[in-house]
Amino acid sequence: MTRSGWEVETGDDPPVEDGKRALAYRADDGALALYNDYERFRSIVRTPKAPGAGGVRPAPVPGAHALAEAAEVAGYGTFTFPYGPISAGVPEAGKFEVRTYGERVLGLVPVGGFKSRSVPASVVGLPVADAGLRVERIAGNLSASHVSAFLAAVESAEGRPVPTAELYVRALAQELQRLYNHVRQIARVAEAAAQNVGLAQMHALGEEILRLQGSVFGHRWMFGALLPGGPTRRVEPADRDRIEHALGRIEAEFGALWSLLLESRTFVDRLQSTAPLSKESAISSGAVGPTLRASGVGWDDRLRAPTPPYTDLFVSLPNETAGDALARILVRGAEIQASLVILEQLFDRWPAEESITEAPESPLGPGRGIARVEAPNGDLVYDVTVADGRIRRLQFRSPSTANWPAFALSMQDAVFTDFHFAFESFGLVFAETDG
Amino acid sequence: MTMFGWLGRSATRGILTTRYPDAPPSPAEAPVSAHAPEPPPGVAIAASAVNACPVRAIAPDGVDQCRCIRCARCLAQGFEFSGPVALATAARADRPDGPSATRGAGAPLARLGRSLHVFLVDVGSCNACNLEVLSIAHPQYDASRLGIFFTNSPRHADVLLVVGVPTEAMVEPLRRAYEAIPAPKAVVATGACAIRGGVFEGNAGLRSGVDEIVPVDLYVPGCPPPPVAVLDALLRLIGRERTEAPT
Amino acid sequence: MSAPYLGVLLTAAVVGLFASAPGAVLARRIGYGIALASSLLLLAVAIATLATGPVHGIAWTGPLGDPESLQLDGLSAFFALAASLVWTATSAYSIFYDDRRSPGLAICYGLTLGAIALLVSASSFLLFLIGWEIMTLASYGMILQATGRGDRVFSAAFVFLAFGEASTLLVLIAVAAFHVLSGGFLEGPVSGAGALTSLVFVAALLGFGLKMGVAPFHLSEWLPIAHSSAPSNASAVLSSTLTLAGAYGLFRVVSDLGSPPAWWGGLMLAIGAISVLLGALFASVSEHTKGLPAYSTIENNGLILVALGVALLAEANGLTELAVFALFAAFFQAIAHAVAKTALFLSAGYVEHATGTFDLSAVAGGAKRSDPGETAGTLAAALSLAAAPPLAGFVSEWMILESLFQSYRFSSPEAQFLGLLAGAAVALAAGLIVVAMVKFVGFALLWKPSPGATAPRAAGLGTTVGVVGGILVGLGVGAPWILTGIAPGVSAFAHAAVAVPVGGLLAVPDGWSIVSGSPFGILSPPVVPIAIGIASVVAWGYFRLGGGRRTRTVEPWMAGSPPGRPGETYTSFGYSTGIRIMLRSILRTREVRASVGPVTEAGLATPVPYNVDLEVLDVFKLFYDDLVAATAAVSDAFKVAIMPGRLGRYLAYILLVTLAVVVYVAVAA
Ligand code: SF4
């Protein structure tokens, strides 16, 4: 039995509206000191600034709000180019307001809220498992991370110990999903660079991972698989062998595709020095995940603030310093390889106990818990208050939310045609931003 | 010599593409969650099963494909994932006389012949539906062999494929996209969310389905529907879907 | 020889144009009315001259003892025709346009027209020069009537005058040298390629090129028009007919020089090609409703030089057929440009009346459409300048490119190579000018009325523009017959009868096509619109009768966002920023940022509001700025060294100068 998250001093449950309060963890991991340093910057929820002075700014769309600030720009011929909410290159509902005098991006404001399904509000009062159904559907391609963080927060709030094997299953699900997301992100960048063969083969690899997930967890997106009261999925030894075998193939396939892609000069040239983000800007804008690591800051929750089973594993930390689109993609490629190593270690150390997720007979005590996991696109934090087995309050800070300002910053002074390379290299998801 | 490298890769991979719709989908292409769980044949639906479903997809007289989010919760009630891929339907079971009921019959775009251009619009999805829909263009499904293409502009589209539950902010954009598509056109609501809100049904600021805003021709159940279900829906629009008894 | 009464009418027309100036003192509209009537008269005389032969007015004896008269031969009749066509339109337009209190503009307008008419119909260079000077001074007066900041108006007018006087100086040199050569004024052709002949040629090329606004003197064209925002009727006259006067002078001198060496044509071709490229480039990034047409003038006059250059090169290479074809191209280009440019400037005036601004990005963004005449006329003019069929500009551009394509026939590889480069420049410029014209049409025709500006009250403004547009269509469609009509002009230039390059091919009747080479290329301007017309009728009939399809109006698709919200529409500036960035090394693109407002929050990367300007620079302006500075410095030094107020130095200076003159005269004699 293991702890999966951190307990929080509950006290009188302060109302959270801006997240500006530094999260106080009761954990004695030395790395947290470092984290808390960054936390000052990261947990800032950027309250949208009403567009105002300087040039004609378009009236805001009802229900939508800015996800990052951009400088107000005025000047002869400048205007705002609205891109979205149904934009060709971004397969999600979201909008970008590009301030420009044509061609060059003087400022870019990502606008969110088009996909807001009010999940945090809607789960209040629901049993944990029912809330989990909604949490995993905040962002389907990041479901394992969201559910793992959510469950860890609930468990630490309730003070519930978790079977180690279950944590292994969660780690397995998360790492598989990391593989899928990174492969897809690389394919999207290859698509922007018109590397058509490469993108088709990367997508084929992605589909293979989805099928693997489907065969192991009974759902291609692993919905329901990790939740208490969900299908009783164990990852049996036979399953594990099958996965290991499949992973071996994926490793070989990815390795070959990856080196071919990096040999392509057009691909590399197009990404190099596109949408650069300096280390300072990465830190001050509150970037997380591969974005942060590509700018030379070696923070990864799995390494710096690990929870089991990552505490027991060797986690390598791919790091780049250039901070451009190429660096972000290189980090992702290296992370695919690192994840394969992690998965190997998981199977080597797989605990003997059953990984059963039976709903407990009676809920444990009320409380508030915070948990964080390293989602494919960065640090994901859940803060959940539970009482009587039901959610009293839920809030989360998604990696995308944290990364929008960095994205906006990196697009400063870029040209229009950089957009897709930049956007795909950041791995931003409107679904989890809007919640 | 990257060029030859790619060629070599492609050659060694062989053919990945499904034979659907000429052959039934393989097990890998039709995951268990492709069809809502159902009680074993001859077994009546118990009240406990009705209560177990988090989205009230189970009624004493059957399971509503369109509503089910494939959470597998009812497996504990003896239900089984057994059916084939859930196919697109022209009418919502819960609203047989709804706004779209009259549009459903036949293959609305049959006269377009062999080619179909699809405009994908997300109005509030979790992303899984988007990605499943987009994956019909990937090598394993290769929709282009069936004359199905994605287009980046509604002006070139024949089909408006909607995913996600419509949020207030997306009502107008969705309507604009529909208006921008030249006739003849068809609308496909893909996924439980698009049909009637899925797991988010009843949340603040959401419409209860795409057909509240634009007339829908086909509903594709699933959360998310697998790629073959999406292919089936699009083929239905031009009357080329797989029939169980091939001639 | 034509009827003698035509000479009287010619004199009447020129006098009438001058008389419109005092007429304007009575009332502006009387002045413009007289100008309109006289222009029509001149137009009639010019047409009659082309049809029947040279016209001579009453002769008198000039101050130097030579007989002088007003007269038109084929060459001058052609230019009189083009100019009077323009003036008819601008005079009619001015009646509605000019709402100033003072008659200053109308007076200068009349004087300018009269002066140009005088110099075109002058029988001697002396008379020509008199017309030339009056023209320069009167145009200077028109520019001074400009709106805008006083210092800018004054400096722009001053630049115009400075360039004008430099031009006069060069023309004087050319005339003097010519006089030495021929002992007369208009007697040509003078043959022989001596140094003096070349001096005449170079001085004339530079002097008249200055007036045409070709590189590197193109500042003289755009600056007075754009910087001072000169009145639109004035701009049209300056850009269409002042440059036409320059072209006339050049044609006249070149015509009288005879047997040109190859390098003349090469030089002319090079200057023309550079002007074409520069003009098109700057037009495509111009944001001024009059600066854009002014730059386009530079391009078009460059094209005239290119065509004339090819003609000279061809003649030097003994390719008479090509030379004649290129000459026809040059002539047609001159008239096509003059008419199209008039419509564009008059259109700019209409927009100015409606919106009160000259900035394209500020003009655009509304949904207000101009009236039908204005819309159609502007469209025709812009299409013609963008060389779209079946308009006049298309025909001339095609003819010029056809001439350039045949540069492979030149004997020297240098000439071939030059022809190739010029062809590339012209083709590239043709692309750039499309950007410029799309911009003008797209942004100037959908304007937003400004609260302070007066709406165009008189329908006459738009109607005039529409009529000019109609003339352009006529010139384009009827090009084969127009070419036949202006053939006497080309003959007069060549001092020999020329064959008109028209013919027929396949089903196209003889005389309906323009043929280059024998035959190298063929084009039938009337068949193009006929084919388009038939296709349109068939398509219309198919959809109307066959399908019964309905038209559905939908709003533009803007990625799901509501279209056309204020502040969210593409500006004309944005439309051409791509060019600004891509060609930044030529355009000297520079971004100037200035932060405005305070830094709101310390620490985090809080964006600071700023103001941005993306500037482009005409490098030649830098050159002239340096030249001015250097000149000022030299005269300053001169002042200090020679004229410090000491009588001794003054006397020494005068003595030295006198001695130098005496020595020179003695040696020369
Ligand atoms: S939603 Fe879940 S419980 Fe309801 S029918 Fe579908 S799988 Fe069963």
Ligand code: SF4
């Ligand atoms: S139907 Fe399911 S998979 Fe599709 S968007 Fe809704 S929640 Fe996501």
